[in-house]
Amino acid sequence: MLAVLGFVATLTLVTGLIHFYLWRRLVRDTTRPGRSRRAGSLLALGLAVLVPTTMVSTRSAGMSWLAWPGYVWLAVMFYLLVVLVVLEVPMLVVRLVGRTRGRQVGTLDSVPVTAPAAAAAGPPPTELPGGRPADDVVPDPSRRLLLARGVAVFAGLTAAGVTGYGVRTALGPPRLDRVRIPLARLPRAMDGLRIATVSDIHIGPLTGPAHTARIVELINSLDADLVAVVGDLVDGTVTELGSSAAPLADLRSRYGSFFVTGNHEYYSGVEEWVAEVNRLGLQVLVNERREIVTSGGVLDLAGVNDATGETAGVSGPLAGPDYDRALGDRDPGRPVVLLAHQPVQAQEAARYGVDLQLSGHTHGGQLVPFNLLVGLVQPVVSGLGSVDGTQVYVTNGAGFWGPPVRVGAPPQVSLVELRAG
Template sequence: MLAVLGFVGTLTFVTGLIHLYLWKRLIRDTTRAGGWRRAGTLATAALAVLVPVTLVSTRSAGMSWLAWPGYVWLAVMFYLLVVLVVLEVPLLTVRLLARVRARQVTRVGAVPVAAPPAPGGPPVPGGPAAGPPDDGVAPDPGRRLLLARATAIVAGSTAAAITGYGVRTALGPPRLDRVQVPLARLPRAMDGLRIATVSDIHIGPLTGVAHTARIVDLINSLDADLVAVVGDLVDGTVTELGTVAAPLARLRARYGSFFVTGNHEYYSGVEEWVTEVDRLGLQVLVNERREIVTPGGVIDLAGVNDPTGETMAPGSGPLAGPDYERALADRHPDRPVVLLAHQPVQAAEAARYGVDLQLSGHTHGGQIVPFNLAVRLAQPVVSGLGEVDGTQVYVTNGAGFWGPPVRVGAPPQVSLVELRTR
């Protein structure tokens, strides 16, 4: 309970600061005191409240109507912040140049001019024609207002355009990524074994059964040897989303379809979902390993739970976090092993057991640029094929989205991983 309150409090504080900055740049700096400024202030306050309320409440079926306005505004807010911060540097430069130029003009105008001579006396310097002393320059209110409005127009139109593009990308069909991964221990007769890999489908309040069906149809069209669903399948309970997940029962693969938990399963009732996924025909790898026997040889396919289970799974049961020893120990040393693990960071531990290839998701490829730069601080591989301590790691972008229905720079993805001999 304290953790939830802490999360909500931090979220409210951060979004409040962001909206205060947006209010200053988009409302206060662009309007004069009066009705328009009051209306803009009220709208900004309402949007500041909308963000944390959306993130906290849309997991409840009765509040799902908040999802679209709340999450779309979250994306617009993010890009408004990014664009305005980027514009701060040229704006500061323009202001400094204008101030320097104005001071130069003032100095020229402040040169003393001789006053008319008094009758019978010499000329008197100074007088009414002298300019004001050089004690700074008052800004031009009209010019500053024009600059602020131009900035607001650029930021608003850019944020809206990027968000619109991102919504279209996120809601569009997943793209197919094909990658070949050489494995030193793969028998030559198994060269070309294909694993259709998908993660982060995130069935939830903004998706429907058509979203799931489209992903299943794409995977089935690949005619893969194996299907690997590497976590974050859902954002809600079985009661709320069971019918939306139903198309998963149509998944087809020559040697079976497999599933491992992601962190969002633990937020959504992991035990019920493990039972439901199994009922739909996917084999759930709960810290365990299966021998995949093909005419060309045998490969080990292992799966470990998401680390979130260490804190959120009840007791010390089978879903309480990853157990690499149970899943990977006592293997045949000459047999290649592919590990399904939701988070790329799990490869550091997997490498200790000689895993040839780990298939992961979790990162969404960053989902919205430039957020991918922050993801790199937490995960060793953000998207595509990489390596961690000698273990190859392939990270798929995910076929859905979390939070804003927006993807920029990281399109939704289903991946076909083809294993090759060296």
């Protein structure tokens, strides 16, 4: 409970500060005191309240209608912030240039007079009309207002355009990424074994069974040897989303379909979802491994729980990852592929000589330039990388979390082809 309250408080503080900045640039700087500024201020306040309200309440019964406006505004807010922050430097330069020119004009307009003439004219004026000090040369307020409005229009159009493109991308069909990965211990006779990999489907308030069915159809078209679903399948309970997950029962592969938990399963009733996924025909790897026996040899396929299980208050087998249980006491001559939701888990997996880890979690960043922040906490953001000698392939995910928006990281299903190294 305390963790939830802390999250809500932090979210409210951050979004409040962001909206205060947006209010300054888009309302205060672009309007004169009066009705327009009051209306803009009320709108900014309402949008500031909308964001945490959406993220807290959309999983409650009867509140899903709030998801679309709330999450779309979250994306628009993000890109308004990015554009305006980027424009701060050129705006500062323009203001400095304007002040410099104003001082130069003020100097040129001053007319030198002789001492007698100056005495006859009396003491110099100390104020200009309107009460402004004579030596206080500032840029023309109307020009400053025009500049602020131009920046606001540009930022608004850019944020709206990028968000619209991102919505279209996120709601479109997943793209297929084909990657060949050599494994030194893979027998020649197993060369070409193919694993259809998908993560972060995020069945939730903005998706339905059609979203899941489209992903299943793409995976089935690949005729893969194995299917790996590496976490974050859902954002809600089995009662709320069971019907939307039902198409997973149609998954087809030669040697089976497998699943490991992601952090969002722990927010959505992990025990019930593990039972439901098993019922749908996927084999849930709860800190365990399976021998994949083919005509060409044997591959160890292991899976570990997401690290969130360590702090989610879950007891028993689902209480966090247990690498020794999944990877210990195995034949070191066999190749081993590990399914683990977060790429950072490879730091522990590498100690067990894992050849390849398949992960998701990052969404490829989902919203550029957010991918730069993701890279600070995850060793691989998208595609193939290496962690302490273990190869790590990270798929972008086939769904989205929060805003139904993807920019620079399209939804993805990956076909991993193992090659004998």
